[in-house]
Amino acid sequence: xxxxxxxxxxxxxxxxxxxxxxxxxxxxxxxxxxxxxxxxxxxxxxxxxxxxxxxxxxxxxxxxxxxxxxxxxxxxxxxxxxxxxxxxxx
Amino acid sequence: xxxxxxxxxxxxxxxxxxxxxxxxxxxxxxxxxxxxxxxxxxxxxxxxxxxxxxxxxxxxxxxxxxxxxxxxxxxxxxxxxxxxxxxxxxxxxxxxxxxxxxxxxxxxxxxxxxxxxxxxxxxxxxxxxxxxxxxxxxxxxxxxxxxxxxxxxxxxxxxxxxxxxxxxxxxxxxxxxxxxxxxxxxxxxxxxxxxxxxxxxxxxxxxxxxxxxxxxxxxxxxxxxxxxxxxxxxxxxxxxxxxxxxxxxxxxxxxxxxxxxxxxxxxxxxxxxxxxxxxxxxxxxxxxxxxxxxxxxxxxxxxxxxxxxxxxxxxxxxxxxxxxxxxxxxxxxxxxxxxxxxxxxxxxxxxxxxxxxxxxxxxxxxxxxxxxxxxxxxxxxxxxxxxxxxxxxxxxxxxxxxxxxxxxxxxxxxxxxxxxxxxxxxxxxxxxxxxxxxxxxxxxxxxxxxxxxxxxxxxxxxxxxxxxxxxxxxxxxxxxxxxxxxxxxxxxxxxxxxxxxxxxx
Amino acid sequence: xxxxxxxxxxxxxxxxxxxxxxxxxxxxxxxxxxxxxxxxxxxxxxxxxxxxxxxxxxxxxxxxxxxxxxxxxxxxxxxxxxxxxxxxxxxxxxxxxxxxxxxxxxxxxxxxxxxxxxxxxx
Numbered sequence: 267x268x269x270x271x272x273x274x275x276x277x278x279x280x281x282x283x284x285x286x287x288x289x290x291x292x293x294x295x296x297x298x299x300x301x302x303x304x305x306x307x308x309x310x311x312x313x314x315x316x317x318x319x320x321x322x323x324x325x326x327x328x329x330x331x332x333x334x335x336x337x338x339x340x341x342x343x344x345x346x347x348x349x350x351x352x353x354x355x356x
Numbered sequence: 357x358x359x360x361x362x363x364x365x366x367x368x369x370x371x372x373x374x375x376x377x378x379x380x381x382x383x384x385x386x387x388x389x390x391x392x393x394x395x396x397x398x399x400x401x402x403x404x405x406x407x408x409x410x411x412x413x414x415x416x417x418x419x420x421x422x423x424x425x426x427x428x429x430x431x432x433x434x435x436x437x438x439x440x441x442x443x444x445x446x447x448x449x450x451x452x453x454x455x456x457x458x459x460x461x462x463x464x465x466x467x468x469x470x471x472x473x474x475x476x477x478x479x480x481x482x483x484x485x486x487x488x489x490x491x492x493x494x495x496x497x498x499x500x501x502x503x504x505x506x507x508x509x510x511x512x513x514x515x516x517x518x519x520x521x522x523x524x525x526x527x528x529x530x531x532x533x534x535x536x537x538x539x540x541x542x543x544x545x546x547x548x549x550x551x552x553x554x555x556x557x558x559x560x561x562x563x564x565x566x567x568x569x570x571x572x573x574x575x576x577x578x579x580x581x582x583x584x585x586x587x588x589x590x591x592x593x594x595x596x597x598x599x600x601x602x603x604x605x606x607x608x609x610x611x612x613x614x615x616x617x618x619x620x621x622x623x624x625x626x627x628x629x630x631x632x633x634x635x636x637x638x639x640x641x642x643x644x645x646x647x648x649x650x651x652x653x654x655x656x657x658x659x660x661x662x663x664x665x666x667x668x669x670x671x672x673x674x675x676x677x678x679x680x681x682x683x684x685x686x687x688x689x690x691x692x693x694x695x696x697x698x699x700x701x702x703x704x705x706x707x708x709x710x711x712x713x714x715x716x717x718x719x720x721x722x723x724x725x726x727x728x729x730x731x732x733x734x735x736x737x738x739x740x741x742x743x744x745x746x747x748x749x750x751x752x753x754x755x756x757x758x759x760x761x762x763x764x765x766x767x768x769x770x771x772x773x774x775x776x777x778x779x780x781x782x783x784x785x786x787x788x789x790x791x792x793x794x795x796x797x798x799x800x801x802x803x804x805x806x807x808x809x810x811x812x813x814x815x816x817x818x819x820x821x822x823x824x825x826x827x828x829x830x831x832x833x834x835x836x837x838x839x840x841x842x843x844x845x846x847x848x849x850x851x852x853x854x855x856x857x858x859x860x861x
Numbered sequence: 862x863x864x865x866x867x868x869x870x871x872x873x874x875x876x877x878x879x880x881x882x883x884x885x886x887x888x889x890x891x892x893x894x895x896x897x898x899x900x901x902x903x904x905x906x907x908x909x910x911x912x913x914x915x916x917x918x919x920x921x922x923x924x925x926x927x928x929x930x931x932x933x934x935x936x937x938x939x940x941x942x943x944x945x946x947x948x949x950x951x952x953x954x955x956x957x958x959x960x961x962x963x964x965x966x967x968x969x970x971x972x973x974x975x976x977x978x979x980x981x982x983x
Binding site: 394689696749764771772776782784806807 | 863864867878880881889891892895898901905924930964965977981
């Protein structure tokens with residue numbers, strides 16, 4: 267069975283550049299739209315990169331700001347100053 | 357002082373959690389943490405605890421304040437602009453009533469539960485995380501009561517929600533679920549709520565249902581729902597961390613943890629049957645079927661999770677296969693329960709329209725037309741003849757989940773699944789092998805179940821007649837209960853829509 | 862298996878909530894008409910154990926199951942009955958207790974030839 271790592275974000279103006287950054291930085295990610303939310307799936311892992319979001323919004327962005335937009339996730343979390351990721355390692 | 361600014365997230369987090377703990381000098385650890393050992397869980401080194409979300413308390417306050425500002429701006433705007441008039445249909449409000457009376461009090465229970473765990477777990481990392489979760493849960497119940505307060509101005513059935521939660525027969529299902537968790541030890545509570553409920557099942561509660569609220573014009577519910585859910589990812593991660601930590605600390609923990617995972621998966625599955633019914637029957641505009649939600653959030657997401665945890669020897673919860681098979685039946689069986697006991701419920705019911713039945717046939721091709729469509733068609737014919745179908749006797753309840761014993765045998769949707777056990781000379785009845793196993797493991801606990809039907813028979817619920825019991829529940833007869841058609845809610849909605857048509861010309 | 866509790870003698874302090882003594886002389890009896898799932902589950906009643914089985918047949922069943930279109934067509938002589946899984950042949954004169962019905966017993970009955978609305982088990 268495929269090991270789907272997943273991030274679900276609100277479908278809002280704040281989240282859209284993050285969604286864009288995720289889809290561009292994670293080849294093979296699929297985006298499912300539901301009313302009010304966007305679910306991004308990818309086999310194995312998904313990473314949100316600080317730089318990639320900052321280049322879209324033109325200001326400093328702390329990966330912890332993800333807390334304001336996240337709805338759900340699947341995978342083990344790793345969080346640091348420059349990235350936020352979910353991954354299945356096993 | 358540039359040095360402070362240069363600390364990385366991991367260092368900051370370490371200093372602001374681990375760095376705050378101390379070794380007791382004049383009391384023993386076992387006196388300070390008296391609940392830490394009796395469950396048999398062995399912890400050798402709390403410092404091995406990993407916090408994947410490295411949220412320090414200052415950052416926590418900052419982000420939570422931001423969430424609250426956004427949330428209350430939306431709720432206020434919804435109220436100011438009469439958002440309730442923009443709903444797809446008045447029927448929708450019944451889903452919100454069930455959520456606010458059934459689930460919101462659980463947020464408060466979770467607040468208390470995590471406050472207790474946050475006090476009694478000896479490790480500093482999980483203690484800080486549990487404290488944050490306790491505050492989150494309090495925030496959730498507050499946001500939901502604000503929403504309830506608005507809906508209560510316009511719709512019936514919400515006026516006595518805390519009183520109802522402690523008494524009404526179907527609300528005893530979620531209530532007893534949380535009472536069960538909160539009367540367990542701190543580690544079991546952590547696995548029950550933090551892992552089994554938050555990680556494995558909460559997505560099914562919040563994600564598709566809140567998306568459904570978005571689709572049905574309910575800005576208030578969407579907003580509290582997604583604001584709560586933004587904390588949920590942290591809660592889920594805490595849940596998975598607890599389980600990994602316990603399994604890594606000592607091999608003797610595995611059988612204890614496995615038993616809890618099996619128990620709480622099944623308990624959660626039964627409670628979520630209420631949500632299944634909300635999604636398939638109560639949302640006027642539907643977003644996905646319960647079956648589809650189950651496939652995404654249990655089969656797929658749960659599958660990956662349990663594959664990940666298999667390295668510790670943990671297996672998929674017992675009866676997960678039964679629960680998956682039940683996804684084809686549970687929403688239909690539950691709605692049938694509420695349709696026939698609509699006189700005793702604090703929200704309204706109805707029969708699915710021809711169009712809705714076609715949607716159900718499409719989503720449940722192997723079961724709906726064969727087993728459930730005829731049931732609704734029969735009731736439709738009876739209603740047309742002026743003989744609306746009611747069940748005038750009280751249902752037999754499952755001792756463990758407290759739901760009417762309406763579920764059928766695995767593999768045979770034509771026969772009720774009856775299970776029973778004997779304990780100290782009495783017989784106890786169960787809806788499933790899952791519920792029977794839970795009782796058999798702890799009969800001392802469940803032989804004390806407060807079963808609403810038996811309580812009525814014992815004379816503890818205001819009287820013997822339905823009217824007396826409903827008064828004791830503080831339900832307003834003829835307003836809160838019975839069919840949506842003919843209800844004061846519907847009459848008011850029709851008046852709003854008529855006014856709108858007049859204005860539109 | 863037994864409960865794992867903080868208090869060592871927890872099990873001895875348990876008060877069983879649904880002891881027969883709490884039902885004012887009644888026993889709880891569950892009734893279920895098989896293959897008619899429009900009645901969503903078995904139904905529960907507080908009955909005196911001395912109640913004749915005939916009262917169940919003459920009063921209880923028509924009152925609570927009579928709304929179903931199949932009810933009028935039941936051939937009562939052909940009905941199969943079980944009490945807690947054991948086959949019984951009802952004697953209307955004899956009491957529930959005489960039929961082996963005790964506190965929290967389950968009485969199930971099957972009505973041959975009747976399989977619910979349009980044979981759908983509803």
